[in-house]
Amino acid sequence: MTQDPSRPLPPLRETVRAHGLSASKALGQNFLFDEQLLDRIAALPGDLAGATVFEVGPGPGGLTRALLRAGARVIAVERDARCLPLLGELSAAFDGRLTVISDDAMAIDADALAGGPYHIVANLPYNVGTALFTRWLEPPAWPPLWRSLTLMFQLEVAERIVAPVGTGAYGRLAVLAQWRSNARIAMKVHRSAFTPPPKVMSAIVHLTPGDQPEGVDPALLSKLTEKGFGQRRKMLRQSLKGLPGAVEMLERIGIDPTRRAETVSVAEWVTLARVLGGQST
Numbered sequence: 001m002t003q004d005p006s007r008p009l010p011p012l013r014e015t016v017r018a019h020g021l022s023a024s025k026a027l028g029q030n031f032l033f034d035e036q037l038l039d040r041i042a043a044l045p046g047d048l049a050g051a052t053v054f055e056v057g058p059g060p061g062g063l064t065r066a067l068l069r070a071g072a073r074v075i076a077v078e079r080d081a082r083c084l085p086l087l088g089e090l091s092a093a094f095d096g097r098l099t100v101i102s103d104d105a106m107a108i109d110a111d112a113l114a115g116g117p118y119h120i121v122a123n124l125p126y127n128v129g130t131a132l133f134t135r136w137l138e139p140p141a142w143p144p145l146w147r148s149l150t151l152m153f154q155l156e157v158a159e160r161i162v163a164p165v166g167t168g169a170y171g172r173l174a175v176l177a178q179w180r181s182n183a184r185i186a187m188k189v190h191r192s193a194f195t196p197p198p199k200v201m202s203a204i205v206h207l208t209p210g211d212q213p214e215g216v217d218p219a220l221l222s223k224l225t226e227k228g229f230g231q232r233r234k235m236l237r238q239s240l241k242g243l244p245g246a247v248e249m250l251e252r253i254g255i256d257p258t259r260r261a262e263t264v265s266v267a268e269w270v271t272l273a274r275v276l277g278g279q280s281t
């Protein structure tokens with residue numbers, strides 16, 4: 001599982017310099033070079049020896065190296081073709097345990113690529129991070145094929161994911177992340193850890209699938225929260241008006257329609273989705 005000592009890898013910064021790789025703002029590139037920090041991140045999913053990991057945006061491969069050092073088989077999707085030669089060297093150094101796919105992660109079916117249980121670990125590009133995250137949370141079949149998500153977000157986004165009901169950060173992302181998963185902020189990462197440093201602080205969210213409440217259509221829950229939080233300052237009777245039966249159903253399950261979305265607990269959203277989907281409470 002260890003790297004071949006006859007082909008030692010030069011330090012990450014040196015490799016990046018040798019390849020003349022500069023960070024592109026358009027691609028959301030903020031690189032991590034601190035190998036100790038990267039090893040701590042790679043340890044968050046638990047023992048990765050022999051496990052499959054899907055990584056979005058390996059860039060110069062700092063996190064990828066740490067995942068490979070931890071013994072994982074890594075499938076990495078990178079949109080920036082400039083990173084490919086460097087990642088190719090990494091694959092060779094770790095006996096082909098790294099597969100690099102040159103594509104947009106939004107166009108990739110990670111389940112099909114992994115072909116079995118896998119972990120998702122990524123320092124996500126901010127421009128597609130939330131879209132990928134909600135996609136991973138929304139499959140109809142549960143538990144999903146992925147066993148854990150270990151994802152770097154801007155701190156503000158991480159706080160929205162774990163926010164409790166009634167707080168300013170509580171919204172659609174919190175409900176989707178919490179109704180059938182266990183999410184926590186595993187680590188805060190100072191902006192100075194990145195090259196170049198972003199304007200804001202970051203944090204790593206660790207999430208594992210939990211039990212799924214019965215009789216709830218994930219697509220309906222997604223739609224309800226989209227409407228509800230789309231107009232979060234409005235009363236539910238106004239924000240949910242466009243969804244047939246939703247407002248009447250609120251009264252039936254004891255949710256006052258004059259409340260706002262941010263006061264509705266995850267359990268209450270789940271109940272609403274269940275009864276609206278035609279199941280019994």
Ligand SMILES: C[S@@+](CC[C@H](N)C(=O)[O-])C[C@H]1O[C@@H](n2cnc3c(N)ncnc32)[C@H](O)[C@@H]1O
Pocket residue numbers: 027028029030031032033056057058059060061062063064077078079080103104105106123124125126128
């Ligand atoms: C924040 S950087 C992280 C780089 C590296 N993993 C690290 O931690 O140093 C995000 C990476 O995602 C890549 N990226 C941006 N959009 C992407 C997309 N749609 N699909 C795949 N990779 C993407 C960028 O090129 C960049 O390498």
